[in-house]
Structure formats: C-alpha cells, structure tokens
C-alpha cells in the first residue's frame with residue numbers, strides 16, 4: 553500500500569484541483585489531502601478564502617479519488633504530516649517547484665505541471681465581471 557499526500561487551499565473548487573488530485577492518486581494507492589486552514593490561507597495570500605476550511609474540506613472529502621482529509625495548519629509542519637499519515641510520496645503543483653525539496657529526507661517529492669488556463673483567482677474575476685441579474 554503506497555500512500556500519497558498533497559496539500560492545497562482548494563478554494564472555489566475547479567477542474568485544475570480535481571486533475572491534480574487524480575494525478576496525485578496515480579502515484580500510489582491511497583490519497584491523503586491537507587486542506588489549508590483559513591488562518592494559513594490568510595497568512596499566505598492576505599485574504600480569507602471564499603469558502604471556509606470546513607466547507608473546503610467537506611468538498612474534498614466527498615471526491616471519490618480522495619481517501620482522507622485533514623486541515624493543514626502550517627507550511628512548516630509538512631514533515632510531521634508526512635510521518636503522521638505514513639506518506640511515501642508528496643505531490644504538489646509545479647507552482648511550488650523546489651519549495652518542498654527539504655521533505656526529500658522523509659519521502660519522495662514530485663511536482664506536477666499545473667492545469668493551464670484555470671485558477672481560483674481567474675474564476676472569481678470571471679464571476680465578478682458578469683452583469684448583475
């Protein structure tokens with residue numbers, strides 16, 4: 553049994569999020585996902601996510617490809633999370649390339665190309681430009 557772990561905010565869930573989870577799962581048998589807490593998101597991006605950590609975790613947990621979800625409280629706790637969930641592989645999108653290489657002493661680290669032309673920010677901008685009903 554090979555366990556894969558990945559992390560993300562997964563705010564305003566979109567196809568790029570699903571695709572990376574599917575591609576992460578393909579690296580093993582069991583997929584564990586750390587969903588960034590609201591506080592972590594605030595510290596990384598300077599704003600609150602649209603959906604709360606409870607809503608985001610519930611959506612991720614409902615996906616067939618996902619086996620287990622927990623709330624990620626800090627970027628620095630990655631090694632602890634890897635150990636706690638028995639992860640053999642850490643997968644992240646390549647916007648994080650190199651940033652988690654320090655985990656390599658605990659497990660394999662893989663960066664996958666992002667799905668082009670979609671992001672939470674782009675979806676929010678598209679919606680905000682719609683004429684109001």
Ligand code: C2G
Pocket residue numbers: 559560561562563568569572588624627643644645646647648665666667668669670671672
């Ligand atoms: N992603 C992707 N393609 C996109 C958009 C996102 O493959 N078009 C991937 C990202 O590379 C990341 C995952 O989807 O691996 C989640 O993306 P975000 O929700 O933006 O996550 P982020 O805020 O970068 O949080 O500890 C790491 C952080 O928690 C990552």
